Amino acid sequence: MVFKCQEDSFLKEFTSRVVKCEETTEPIVEYGKVSKFEGYQVTLENTILFPAGGGQPHDHGWLNGKEVVQVLRKGDEALHFTREPLEVGTFVSQKVNWERRFDHMQQHSGQHLLSAILEKEHNLPTTSWWLGAEECYVELNSTKVNNDVIQATEDRCNALIREAIPVNVKFCKINDPNLDEAHTRGLPKDCIDTIRVICIGSIDGNMCCGTHVSNLSQLQVIKLLGIEPGKKGKTNVKFLVGNRVTKTLQLMLDREKALTGLLKNEPSKHEDLVQKLQKNLKISNKNLSNVLMELAQYEVEKLKNAQPKPKFVFMFKKEATPDFNRAVCKGLEGESLFMFFASEEVDKPKEGQILIQGPDEHIKVLGQQ
Template identity: 60%
Template sequence: MVFKCQEDSYLTEFTSVVKSCTKSAQQIVENGKKIKYDGYDVILDDTILFPEGGGQPCDFGFVNDIKVLQVTRRKDAAVHFTLEPLTGGDTVQQKIDWDRRFDHMQQHSGQHLLSAILEREHKIDTTSWWLGEEESHVELNCTKLPLDLIKKVEERCNDLIRSAIPVSVKVCNKGDPGLDEAHTRGLPEDHVGSIRIISIAGVDENLCCGTHVSNLSHLQAIKLIRAEPGKKNKINLRFLVGKRVMTNFQKCLDREQALTGLLKNDSSKHAELVEKLQKSLKVSNKNLSNVLSDIATLETNLVRAAEPIPPYAYFHKKEGDQDYIKAICRNLEGFNILVFVSVGDGKQGGNILLVGDEAHVGKLGPQIVRMLDGKGVGKGSRYQAKVNDLTDIGKCHQLIKDYFSHSNGV
């Protein structure tokens, strides 16, 4: 069945009749997580809400005032998932989330244009594509995609967009001669009814169930972002179309203005200034590491010189790093005492390490990690952990002190 959304992708409202409404449970992806909802599967006699398919996500919208959370295809029917029931036989009004729909139309038609130019003019086939929330990509059957070729393809696509080439829909049945001329990766096994061909005049004809613009000028522009390695020695070419180009451009301008304020210089100097800052930071980090190493030597020398030798040694340095921890342990290697080192500060968390007698480490390590909201791993005479909150680091020191004060830590 060809739905109303496929006959006219520009419809934003439509009157239809409820054919059925049954209880259902669906998993809806929200903010990257799947959440299970108990609701209803609603089937209408026709719909302007596109059911997911052909690489294009479903539409969102309303049936009367009831929100449609998901639309899927079940053979020749579109199933609208809602949290409230509707009554069979009732006449209802559909409304579509037009911003989402038009964005999907731009990305999908842009993908057809991009894949057509890559295939027809550069012999590079598209094996799949993905319409993401912020970026989309085509998976290409090649192992590399030179930058000059990417620029050439982008310019060609935008030339065609400026030429305002019409995009039309042809409806065929299985066996029609026109199907032989159209590109396709095959129909779904459960497909029934008519077959749609999306035609970009003089450029491409492709079997597709999705919603599309009626003219390439409606794409506004296409921007090829980057090519990166994909699966099975293929290349993923990421792209933006239409409003997404402007949205991304505005984000870039906002970042540029923020950097200009921080660096207090012209934007053309950003790369040069950041490079200088990186070099300066590298020198500063090296100097800090040397200072921390000297401090570790001084602190451990005090322990080594103490009489009598203490049962444990405690070190904390909020500016410390793994090199500081290693220096402490290295300088006290061979001393028969418990060494506890922590680096980091307050709610920002950090790292800890206990080294010493296996019995002491095994008892104290898990307790300290619980106090500091961390996750640790112990093996023999070592217990190390990444912790989320060092606010109570003083209490950990007291815990060790009390441990060795009672029965000499036995």
């Protein structure tokens, strides 16, 4: 079945009749994260809420104002997950969470464009793709992807976005001779009664059940974030499209502003300043360690010369390191003193080290405790 959202992906409101409403405990899957659910699955005569498919996550929306938290395709039906039941036979007004849907449309159409350019101009076919809560990636069937290819692909995709090339959906039957041109990337098995082909001008034609923009200009911009090794023999190319680019840029600016406040200097100096801080910290740590070793020697001498000789020593110094404690213990070996040393981990107030040393009979009893 072709749903209303697949006929017109820009429809934000729609009315349809409730066909079925059953209780369910099927979990909710949100960008790969699974969570428990108890509620209802509602079937409607038709829907503008997209059920997950083709790599595109499901929509969120409302049925008569009642929240739809998941939509899944089961055979020919779309199941709407709600926390409250809806009466069978009644008409309900549907509303799609447009911000979420349009974001998915930008990422999904962006992926088609990206995959087409990588395959046609760089011989790098896409084997799968992922649309996550923050980032997306295409998985390429190669380990030889370099930064020049990434830059050229990003430039080319953005040039095509500026050309405002129309994106059309063609419907064909399984035996259509034109289908040879299209690929079967990500097409669910239950989508093959009527085949949808998403065409980006003359650049690409791809079978897909997802919702797409109607013109490349609606993508605004595509940003490739770089490559990382994928599964065996594969490379993942991370990307962002449209609003995600501006949102991510804002996040980065906020982070940079916070760093500017902390480092008290402009962003272009951040790297130098952090390097200097790290270097100074290393020197400070080295100095502290030297001073602690001298202090350990001093403590050893003090205890050796104490009159009368103490029976036990207890020591807890905030700045003591395990090396310091060991050095004092070593210096007092053979003094038949019972020693109890404690030290605290930097940044972990409840974690640290306890060191005891002394005559066997004491260690056996107190060590256990």
